[in-house]
Amino acid sequence: MKIIIETIPHCDHRYETVGDWYVDQDGNWRIKVSKMSDWRREILVAIHELTEMTLCANDGVDENAITEFDKAFEKERAEGMHSPSAEPGDDPDAPYRVQHFVATNIERTLARELNVNWEDYDNEVSSL
Numbered sequence: 002m003k004i005i006i007e008t009i010p011h012c013d014h015r016y017e018t019v020g021d022w023y024v025d026q027d028g029n030w031r032i033k034v035s036k037m038s039d040w041r042r043e044i045l046v047a048i049h050e051l052t053e054m055t056l057c058a059n060d061g062v063d064e065n066a067i068t069e070f071d072k073a074f075e076k077e078r079a080e081g082m083h084s085p086s087a088e089p090g091d092d093p094d095a096p097y098r099v100q101h102f103v104a105t106n107i108e109r110t111l112a113r114e115l116n117v118n119w120e121d122y123d124n125e126v127s128s129l
Contacts, residue, residue, distance in 0.1 A: 003029040006047050011035040011129045015068075017075040019126050020046040022054040023064055030054060035129050041115045042122050049108040053090070056100035066096045086127045 014021055019035040032054065034046045057067065074089035090101025112119050 003027075004032070004051070005029055006032040006034065006051070008036050008043050009033050016072045017078075018071065019129050020050040022050045023068070037125055037129075039117070041117050042125060045108050045112055045115070045117065045122065046126070048111055049104045052104035052107050053097065053100050056103055057097050060100065062097050062100060070094070070096055086123070 011019065014033060014035065019037075020032070022030065022032045025031050030051075032047055032050045034043050034050065037043050037046075056062075057064065070092075071089045074083065074092060074095075077083055078085070078087065088101070088105075089095055090097055090105075092098070095101060109119060112122060
């Protein structure tokens, strides 16, 4: 197994997000994270994505269903249907809601251990 985690310019994501994961044509797990003001914040997003990806793979949650849900959610957000700070994975209809919830809990725990202020971090994530 090969897992590739990259920090990229925010505008280079496949859609509006700060963290994205997928399996590439060679079967590698790929995680892309927006460049942020602090490497610890980038690690938090990466760990969230890796946790979510691992749980979705384990639970049989289809990657394409997640991507399509996220893209539709972001389109709806642009149309004013969701608040700017809403997370697609928190939506009751998200196919990966449980996995996202677990990943967020791990992310919060790690933030505390890294002395990253959650509110400041969340504000940066929401502003990208």
